[in-house]
Amino acid sequence: MKFGDLELYILSDGTHTEDGGGMFEYFPKDIWANYKVESKTPYKPDDHNNISMASNCLLIKHPEGNVLVETGIHDKTRNYVKYHNIVKKPSLMESMKSAGFRPSDIDLVINSHLNPDHIGWNTVCVDGKLKPAFENAKYLIQKREFKTALNPGFELKNDYFSVEMDIIPLEASGNLELIDGEKEVFPGIFLVPTPGHTRGHQSVIIKAEQKTMLYAADMAAMVMNQEKPRCKMAFDALGREECWMTKKELLYDKAAENGWFTYFYHEPSFSIGIINKIANARGETEYKVRKVENQL
Numbered sequence: 001m002k003f004g005d006l007e008l009y010i011l012s013d014g015t016h017t018e019d020g021g022g023m024f025e026y027f028p029k030d031i032w033a034n035y036k037v038e039s040k041t042p043y044k045p046d047d048h049n050n051i052s053m054a055s056n057c058l059l060i061k062h063p064e065g066n067v068l069v070e071t072g073i074h075d076k077t078r079n080y081v082k083y084h085n086i087v088k089k090p091s092l093m094e095s096m097k098s099a100g101f102r103p104s105d106i107d108l109v110i111n112s113h114l115n116p117d118h119i120g121w122n123t124v125c126v127d128g129k130l131k132p133a134f135e136n137a138k139y140l141i142q143k144r145e146f147k148t149a150l151n152p153g154f155e156l157k158n159d160y161f162s163v164e165m166d167i168i169p170l171e172a173s174g175n176l177e178l179i180d181g182e183k184e185v186f187p188g189i190f191l192v193p194t195p196g197h198t199r200g201h202q203s204v205i206i207k208a209e210q211k212t213m214l215y216a217a218d219m220a221a222m223v224m225n226q227e228k229p230r231c232k233m234a235f236d237a238l239g240r241e242e243c244w245m246t247k248k249e250l251l252y253d254k255a256a257e258n259g260w261f262t263y264f265y266h267e268p269s270f271s272i273g274i275i276n277k278i279a280n281a282r283g284e285t286e287y288k289v290r291k292v293e294n295q296l
């Protein structure tokens, strides 16, 4: 679909599940399980308290090259696939092919952070060796995130278990590029550090003609995480105050005040919405995300 002078493609890497309580932290189950998005209740849990999640990567066709934001969910480890009920129908590679792109067409890969559900197709196994799946691409990662992933310590070790498979081979092949803070990678495409979910987490701001889109990634993964200012994930590495500061500045003071588009990687209902400030029944500020996927 057109976005200003850019072309955007939503590329699915299938579905998986995550514990519902983990996604909405201290919000009561009664609230998240019945939460309405576009008049449906997408977070209704199954018998194991799991909710359905998407991995919708974003491909940006830019005059200077093709940018892939996120590479889907890790499926090289059997236990992880089983635990998260990962079903790749379609996989990122299949989605990419349907959209008319080959892996070698990608010039930049952006990973918001290095948890396994965002870096799955960074590498592929060729003749028993792990190689970059996007051989011509530079993979852009925050230096801070890379450092944390290499030395996560006891508490964060599981969050980065796949780094050996999905990141280290990129360093060896010379495809990895570490970014230190904010950076405009192509005209109008900005990387912005957004610490909270992880220490070195980054979001992407896409400006094209008069339009702006925020890819918040796991700073506010689902519609409910964006609409409710205090709704963070139990999986966030940093605390409530740090997560709030990041969200307030970028998501609410900028995106919601200025009617930016927002892109969701994990939300199962839709990928592109617009975030606006509203007043609730008590006159307090809240936010509402409206689906606009087919009307950009």
Ligand SMILES: [Zn+2]
Pocket: 115, 117, 118, 218, 221, 266
């Ligand atoms: Zn995630």
